[in-house]
Amino acid sequence: MAIKTVDVVLDKERKLAFPLMALIRLKKEHGIQLADLKDKEKAQDVEVILAIIWAGLIHEEPELTFEQVGYMIDISELPAISEKLSVVFGSMNEKNLPK
Template sequence: MSASDVRVKKVAVELDKPRHLCYDMNAFADLEEKFGSVQKAFDALKSEKLSAVRYILWAGLTHEDDKLTERGVGKLFTLGDIPALVRPMMDAITSSLPKADEAKNE
């Protein structure tokens, strides 16, 4: 994935206050560094593994608050919130990736 592939889109999510998930180049770099690839991060999110949900949520929120920590993000949601958070996180990630036909053309 190159910088020109990222199409940043913010997705609203309600946590301690209204926030916006945004998977920009910094977030994708963090995900790649932690999971090895964005696809592996996406797979971990689908599994709803707690540490993956917390990390991926953190990566999507840091554009609004770069002082936010993973542990701080962990205080913003409960186990019961995970199903409601996974869908917006997946939407924010997939909407920021290049469309399939764009990727084929390159």
């Protein structure tokens, strides 16, 4: 089965995707799990949002850093990127959300 991707334009056209290794790196490097997004405070934290976007991009470029991604995104673009994240995670529900 292919990994679900969503197109997003940042510094260039990129694809957001969340293979399992991206989620593992998200947890190991930033201490964030997707289940944490049920916590409203965490879900609105800019660092958490940035870390999730970073994790969604590293499948294309494993050496991409958190800081590099942070400089690709203007705060005014967050609502549009959040919509893209919703598309990627739209098929997830409480039962299959990684813990």
